[in-house]
Amino acid sequence: MSHIIQIANLYKSFGKTKVLQGIDLNFEESKISVVLGPNGSGKTTLIKSILGMVIPESGSIKVMGTEIQNQWAYRENISYLPQIANFPANLTVQELVNMITDLRGKAARDESELINDFGLGPFMKIRLTNLSGGTKQKVNILLAFMYDSPILMLDEPTNGLDPVALIRLKALINRKKAEGRSFLITTHIMQLVEELADEIVFILEGLVYFKGTVTSLKKTFDEPDIEKAIAKILLKNNVV
Amino acid sequence: MNRPNGYSGIWGLQMGLLLLMTFYSFFCAAGTVKVDQNGKVKTIQEALAMSGSGDTILVYGGNYSEGTILIDKPLTLIGIDRPIIDGHDRDSDIIIIASDSVTLEGFTIQNAGTSYIKDLAGIRVRRKNNFVIRNNHLINTMFGIYLEKANDGKIVDNQVIGQAIEEVSSGNGIHAWYCKNLFISGNTIVSHRDGIYFEFVESSQLVDNISRNNLRYGLHFMFSNNDEYTNNLFEKNGAGVAVMFSKNINMYQNTFANNWGSASYGLLLKEIYDARIEENIFDGNTMGIKVDGSTRVTYHNNSFENNGWAIKFVGGSYDNKINNNNFISNSFDLVLESARNNNTINGNYWSSYTGYDLDKNGIGDIPFRPVKLFSYIVSRTPESMVLLRSLFIDIIDFSERVRPMFTPENVMDHAPLMNKVVY
Amino acid sequence: MLKILKYSFFDLIRSKWSYVYFLFYLVISSSLLYLSGDISKVIISLMNIILILVPLIASIFGVMYYYNSREFTELLLAQPIKRTNIFLGQYIGLAVSLSSSLLFGLGIPFLIYGIFRSAEIWNFIILIVTGVFLTFIFSAISFLVALKNENRLKGFGIVIFLWMFMAIIYDGLFLLSLIVFKEYPLETISLTLSMLNPIDLSRILILLKLDISALMGYTGAVFRKFFGTDTGLLLSTLILVMWTVLPVWAIVRVSGRKNF
Numbered sequence: 005m006s007h008i009i010q011i012a013n014l015y016k017s018f019g020k021t022k023v024l025q026g027i028d029l030n031f032e033e034s035k036i037s038v039v040l041g042p043n044g045s046g047k048t049t050l051i052k053s054i055l056g057m058v059i060p061e062s063g064s065i066k067v068m069g070t071e072i073q074n075q076w077a078y079r080e081n082i083s084y085l086p087q088i089a090n091f092p093a094n095l096t097v098q099e100l101v102n103m104i105t106d107l108r109g110k111a112a113r114d115e116s117e118l119i120n121d122f123g124l125g126p127f128m129k130i131r132l133t134n135l136s137g138g139t140k141q142k143v144n145i146l147l148a149f150m151y152d153s154p155i156l157m158l159d160e161p162t163n164g165l166d167p168v169a170l171i172r173l174k175a176l177i178n179r180k181k182a183e184g185r186s187f188l189i190t191t192h193i194m195q196l197v198e199e200l201a202d203e204i205v206f207i208l209e210g211l212v213y214f215k216g217t218v219t220s221l222k223k224t225f226d227e228p229d230i231e232k233a234i235a236k237i238l239l240k241n242n243v244v
Numbered sequence: 245m246n247r248p249n250g251y252s253g254i255w256g257l258q259m260g261l262l263l264l265m266t267f268y269s270f271f272c273a274a275g276t277v278k279v280d281q282n283g284k285v286k287t288i289q290e291a292l293a294m295s296g297s298g299d300t301i302l303v304y305g306g307n308y309s310e311g312t313i314l315i316d317k318p319l320t321l322i323g324i325d326r327p328i329i330d331g332h333d334r335d336s337d338i339i340i341i342a343s344d345s346v347t348l349e350g351f352t353i354q355n356a357g358t359s360y361i362k363d364l365a366g367i368r369v370r371r372k373n374n375f376v377i378r379n380n381h382l383i384n385t386m387f388g389i390y391l392e393k394a395n396d397g398k399i400v401d402n403q404v405i406g407q408a409i410e411e412v413s414s415g416n417g418i419h420a421w422y423c424k425n426l427f428i429s430g431n432t433i434v435s436h437r438d439g440i441y442f443e444f445v446e447s448s449q450l451v452d453n454i455s456r457n458n459l460r461y462g463l464h465f466m467f468s469n470n471d472e473y474t475n476n477l478f479e480k481n482g483a484g485v486a487v488m489f490s491k492n493i494n495m496y497q498n499t500f501a502n503n504w505g506s507a508s509y510g511l512l513l514k515e516i517y518d519a520r521i522e523e524n525i526f527d528g529n530t531m532g533i534k535v536d537g538s539t540r541v542t543y544h545n546n547s548f549e550n551n552g553w554a555i556k557f558v559g560g561s562y563d564n565k566i567n568n569n570n571f572i573s574n575s576f577d578l579v580l581e582s583a584r585n586n587n588t589i590n591g592n593y594w595s596s597y598t599g600y601d602l603d604k605n606g607i608g609d610i611p612f613r614p615v616k617l618f619s620y621i622v623s624r625t626p627e628s629m630v631l632l633r634s635l636f637i638d639i640i641d642f643s644e645r646v647r648p649m650f651t652p653e654n655v656m657d658h659a660p661l662m663n664k665v666v667y
Numbered sequence: 668m669l670k671i672l673k674y675s676f677f678d679l680i681r682s683k684w685s686y687v688y689f690l691f692y693l694v695i696s697s698s699l700l701y702l703s704g705d706i707s708k709v710i711i712s713l714m715n716i717i718l719i720l721v722p723l724i725a726s727i728f729g730v731m732y733y734y735n736s737r738e739f740t741e742l743l744l745a746q747p748i749k750r751t752n753i754f755l756g757q758y759i760g761l762a763v764s765l766s767s768s769l770l771f772g773l774g775i776p777f778l779i780y781g782i783f784r785s786a787e788i789w790n791f792i793i794l795i796v797t798g799v800f801l802t803f804i805f806s807a808i809s810f811l812v813a814l815k816n817e818n819r820l821k822g823f824g825i826v827i828f829l830w831m832f833m834a835i836i837y838d839g840l841f842l843l844s845l846i847v848f849k850e851y852p853l854e855t856i857s858l859t860l861s862m863l864n865p866i867d868l869s870r871i872l873i874l875l876k877l878d879i880s881a882l883m884g885y886t887g888a889v890f891r892k893f894f895g896t897d898t899g900l901l902l903s904t905l906i907l908v909m910w911t912v913l914p915v916w917a918i919v920r921v922s923g924r925k926n927f
Contacts (some may be wrong), residue, residue, distance in 0.1 A: 018926070057744045057927040076749045084745035092674070092739045094681045103674055107746055147742075504883040504895075530884040552881025573707050575881035595708050621842070625849045626885045627857040628842055632878055633711075634870055635719055636838035 008033040008155060008186045009054060014063030016049055016210075023049045024060065025210035036177065036187040036200050040234065041207035047190045048087065050207065051157050054188075055084055068154070080108070085148035087159040093133035097124065097143055100132060104147055112150035121172050122146065137164040145173060149180070156180070157188045162196060174199060194231050204230070206237060213237055280304040288313055288321075288329070295319060303327045303351070316342045323350030326381070331366075333357040338385065341369040349378040356385040358413050365390035365415070366404075369397065377402060387415030388436065395424040399431060406436040408459050416441040417458070420448075428453060438464040439481065446470055454479070461486045461512075465493060473498060478510070484529070486512040493519045503529040510551070513538045521546060523667055531556055532574070535564075544568055545667040553579060553619075560585065567591050568665050571614070575632060578614035579623070580655050589614070593661040601662045612660040615651045617644035668752035668759075671743065675760025679732065685768055688724060692772025700780050706787045710794055713773065714873050717798045718866055719834050722805040725765055726826040729809025732761050734819050741927055754922040758810050758915065762803045769798050790876050797869040800907045804865045805830070807914035814921045833866045841867075854889040862903075865910045872903045 007030040014027040023046045031037050039047050052058040054065055056072055056079065064071055067078045091100055105112050119125055122142040127135060135143065141164045148156060162170055177187060177200060191197060197204065197218065204221050206214040214221060214237065218230065225233040277291040278284075279301060285291050289310050291301045297318050305325030309332055315321070328351075331338040335357035339348065348367065356364040366385030369375050375397040382388040388404035391397065399418060408414030417433030418440045420426060426448035432455075433439040439455030442448070443466040450473035455462035462478035463485040465471065472494040478484035484500035486509075487493055493516065500510030510529040513519070515537040523545045526532035532551040533543075539562045547570040548554035554571050556579040564587045571577045572595040580587070591607075599608035618637050621628050631637050644651060679685055695716065699709040736757065743753045773795065782791050809826045816822040841860050845853055861867040874882060875894065882894040893899040 016926075052927065055745050056750075057741065059924060059926055077747055079745065079747035082745070086738070086741055086745070088738055091742065092678045092736065094678050104742075104746070107670055107674075107743070107748060504880060506884055506891075508883070528880050530880050550877075550880060552878065552884045572705075573711065573877070575878045595705065621846075625845050625853075626887070627849075627853040627890075628845045629882060629885055629890075630857050630861045630867075630871065630874075631838055631842055632870075632874055632881065633714070634838045634867065635715070636835050636842065638715065639835070 006033050007031065008068055009188070010064075010066040011050075011054075012064045014050075014053065014060050014065065016046075016053065016058060016060045023210050024053070024063075027063070027207075027210070027212055029205060029212055029215070031186065031188060032203070033186050034181060034184045035202040036181055036189065037203045037205060038197050038201040039188065039190045039205045039207060040197065042238065045207045046210045047207060048159060051084075051159060051188065051190065054157065055079065055082065080110075081153055082155045082157060083148045083151050083153040085144050085156070085158040085161050087163070091132040091140070091143070094131060096129050096131050097135070098128040100143070101128075101146065101150070108151065110151070113152045115146070115150045118146045118149055118176075121176070122169055138166060138169070141165055142169060145169075145176075149176060152180075152183075153185070155186050155188070159190050160192070161189065162191060162193055194229070197230055206234065208237065208241060213241075275299050277301045278304065279308075281306040281308075292317070292319070312336050313339045314342055315339065315346050315348075318343050318345035320347040321349070321351075322347075323352075323380075326350060326352050328352045328354065330354055331356045331385070335359050335362065335364060337365045337368045337390075339367045341367065341372055341375055344372050345374045346372070347376040347378070349376070349380065352381040352383065353385060354381075354383040356387075358386060360413055363387055363390065363415060363419075365419075368392070369394040373397070376400070381405070385415075387419050388417045388433070389419070390415075391418075391420040391423050391426070393422045394420075395426075397423070397426050399426065399428045401430040402432075404431060404433045404436070406434065408435050408437055411437050411459050414459060416464075417455070420445045423448065427451075432456075433458070433462075435459075438462075439478075440464065442466065442468040442471065444468060449473070451475055453477075456480055458482065464488075465490045468493070472496070477501070478503075483507070483509040483512050485510070486514070487516050487519065488512075488514040489516070491517045491519075495519065495521045495524060497523045499525045499527070500529060500532070501525070501527045503531075505530055509534045512536075513541070516541065520544070525549070526551055526554065534558070535561055537561060539563055541565075542567075545665060546570070547665075548572065548574055548577070550574065552576065555579070557581065562586055564588075565590075568661075568667075569593070570664050571595060572664070576616060576619045576622075578655070579619050580615060581652065589655065589657045591659045591661060592657050593664050594657065597660045599660065606662050608660040608662055611656045611658045613645050613648070613651070613656045615655050616641050617650055620650055668749075668756045671748070671753055671756025672760045672763070675736075675757045676764050678736075679761060679764040680767070684728070685764055688728075688765065689768035689772045692769055693775060696773050697776035700776055706777075706780070706782065706785050707790065710787060710790050711877065714794060714870075714877075717769075717794060717801070718870055718873075721769065721798050721801040722834060722866060723830050725762075725802045725805035726809040726830050727823075728765060729761060729806040730813045730819070730822045730826050732757070733810055733813035734822065744927055750923060751919050754810070754814075754918055755915070758807060758918060761810070762806045765802045765806060766799045769802060770795060773798075790873075793873055793876050797872050797907075800911060801865065801869055803911045804907070804914065807911065807918060811914050811917050811921060814918065814925060833864050837864050838867065854887040858889065858893055862906050865907065868903055868907055868910065872900070872907070875899055875903070 009031040011027055011029040014024050016024040041047050049058055053060050068081055070078055072078055124142055124146060127139055201218055203217055205212060221233050225236045227233040227236060277295045279288055279291045287310055288303060288308055295301055300320040303323050305327050307328045307330060309330045329338055333355050338353050338356055353366040356366055364386040366382040366388050367377055368390045371393045373395045377389060378400045380402045382404045384407050389399060404417040414437040416438040417436040420442050422444045424446045429451040431453045435457050438460050439458040439462045441464045445468040448471045453476045456479045458481045460482045462481040465487045467489050469491045474496040476498045479501050481503060484503050503510055509531045510526040511533045513535045517539050519541045521543050526548045528550045530552045532548045532554045535557045537559045541564045543566045545568050549572045551574045553576045554574040562585045566589045568591050570593045577594060594612050594614060597608055597612045599610040601608055618641050699712055703709055777791060782788055812825045813822045845857060861871050
């Protein structure tokens with residue numbers, strides 16, 4: 005089993021706050037890995053480090069075998085769905101899609117299918133500033149999935165989604181996984197973790213506290229569901 | 245300025261001469277002597293010796309080098325095909341007019357030499373009257389035309405081209421000392437110390453001359469009264485015109501342009517009385533007019549454009565009238581210490597005036613103060629010039645204008661015009 | 668980078684502020700031309716406006732655009748694009764769109780008025796060129812300030828202060844020090860001080876055209892060399908270019924190290 009992302013000994017602090025304190029972590033190919041952890045535990049910083057948006061103090065990150073420091077071309081293989089969906093206000097959805105296509109220099113693959121699935125058709129000519137939060141999130145999903153990248157990193161993908169869209173999203177993730185894509189997801193929705201995760205990574209205070217399947221998490225902490233298992237980790241470490 | 249075209253002038257002259265000669269050959273051929281290097285009479289000196297009063301000497305084209313030529317009879321010398329009289333830098337005058345009623349025209353007179361002791365001249369007129377010097381080219385002659393106590397002369401359409409490099413070893417283009425009733429018109433004077441120099445010259449007129457690239461002044465009056473200069477162009481001289489210690493000088497319709505430098509002025513006035521300065525154009529000079537003592541002088545209908553300072557008064561000036569002038573895009577319009585000396589400033593157009601005219605009578609409703617605080621700062625700390633037109637300077641100028649503290653409160657134009665003066 | 672530039676530029680020129688900015692210059696220059704009818708006088712009035720307003724507007728637009736496009740920037744950062752290119756592209760897009768508002772806002776009325784047949788054409792060109800330089804310089808400075816300060820209020824405060832300092836306070840201190848130290852040779856110092864402030868520098872570039880006859884009234888040799896020959900023009904332009912390049916270089920450095 006090959007590792008699509010390898011992280012070794014990663015350190016990062018913002019001022020006096022130590023956010024990542026020596027993370028060693030490998031993500032496997034064609035799996036859905038869910039990163040869990042309380043707010044401020046370093047999830048987003050970890051994802052942004054992989055994207056090169058945060059520059060770590062030390063440690064190494066390899067994406068598909070190549071060291072990413074000062075590189076940018078590797079991002080061709082990554083699609084990212086950011087937590088806060090905010091776009092250039094004066095563009096229409098169509099223009100944004102065209103722009104990203106233009107910037108990536110590569111035609112989108114599943115564009116029309118995604119537009120159909122998420123009911124974005126009527127919104128394509130509307131300026132982004134006039135869209136509701138839910139619709140913006142759908143646009144976000146469209147942008148993340150339309151390239152069919154080998155790696156998809158989704159930061160809170162279910163934010164503001166209606167049930168129909170949620171079901172479609174889950175189906176989409178599963179289908180893509182079946183096609184061999186690798187996922188790295190953060191979320192607070194435990195049901196989603198239960199349904200999707202092949203692997204759970206629990207991060208606390210910049211360190212990996214647990215890495216394993218849902219079943220092994222439950223087993224390790226002898227709890228019937230994830231929530232309780234996590235609560236146990238937190239209590240054990242006097243975080244709460 | 246309308247000048248006769250040189251070519252047609254010479255052609256007309258030749259036609260006239262042809263007729264004249266035909267007439268002479270029938271009746272009184274004896275009055276004309278022809279000098280031609282291929283003819284019977286080969287030198288001008290020979291011709292002068294054999295001719296009598298009132299005769300005409302025609303000198304044909306060629307190069308004549310005969311030392312100093314002394315004309316001591318009332319004669320008319322006419323060059324045909326512009327003969328050259330060459331001094332070969334022998335450091336002596338080339339032509340001396342030593343008789344009344346001499347006419348000299350159509351020659352090129354060149355190379356008098358250079359001297360630190362003697363004043364060498366291309367043409368010298370000494371204590372004689374009624375001379376006409378017309379259509380000659382004077383090239384590299386130190387002093388071009390030198391008049392000493394010579395009256396009632398005409399100097400017309402000459403070109404006086406010098407090679408002045410430094411003031412001490414150079415002369416003036418046209419130099420007049422103790423003269424009366426001169427008429428100087430249509431001359432072009434280039435690269436001398438002063439283009440035209442008047443010292444103790446009375447009742448004379450300067451019209452349509454061009455004076456350019458002279459080291460010191462384009463035109464210089466010293467102790468000269470009752471003279472008038474009109475429609476001349478003064479350009480790129482050390483300073484355009486200097487009028488010093490003189491009375492009743494009229495200056496009309498002249499152009500003073502592009503005199504740049506720390507001691508460069510379009511017009512410099514020093515201790516003068518009762519002058520009229522009207523309808524002149526001062527354009528692009530460091531100082532349009534620098535006035536060091538002027539009394540009862542009228543500044544009327546002049547245009548000051550793009551000068552560093554339009555008019556700067558230093559020293560005591562009394563009873564001057566600055567009315568109906570255009571002040572356009574000058575860095576500083578006026579520097580005047582005080583209006584207590586009975587000077588009036590009225591009805592001028594100031595491009596920096598920002599007032600309004602609600603009653604639409606063409607006169608601004610609020611008075612204009614042409615003296616800026618910044619001009620005082622610059623006169624004390626010249627380096628501050630680099631701050632010209634900065635917002636900070638505009639602010640202090642504005643506050644000074646609203647409530648004068650450093651600039652004279654009473655120097656103002658009570659009837660600033662909304663539109664340019666047209667005359 | 669060109670693609671980012673293109674998108675930033677089109678994003679900006681479609682915002683209402685670009686229209687307001689363009690219309691402002693259009694209205695001001697056409698009304699000045701209409702009211703005074705004297706091109707040289709209008710150019711002088713516009714000079715005052717440009718020297719003060721262009722840096723202010725470029726500063727405000729710079730921080731505003733940076734902060735408002737923060738999320739968009741993050742979107743771009745996740746794309747396979749070189750970091751430096753994102754920021755340079757955005758910066759140039761901003762500076763170009765502001766410059767085109769200036770260029771067209773002033774250019775159209777002057778063109779209609781017949782500037783190409785006027786003797787003032789060079790003064791007008793100098794005016795536009797300095798306006799464009801100032802736009803590039805001050806949008807770079809404000810971009811840099813915004814990059815360094817996450818806090819919007821602080822970023823705004825700093826650029827407004829910088830503007831006020833360079834537009835007014837600097838000249839006040841400058842004049843004061845000239846008056847205090849007037850016993851000393853001040854030629855080189857006063858020229859150097861003017862070079863250190865891009866607004867003063869642009870003003871000098873304009874003075875070289877409009878007030879050369881006054882500048883030549885000063886006796887000092889350094890001044891005469893500077894203003895009397897092409898030295899002044901060349902040196903001023905060169906330093907303006909440096910003033911543009913320096914903050915852009917800083918943008919590249921700071922953005923390369925920044926965490927988002």
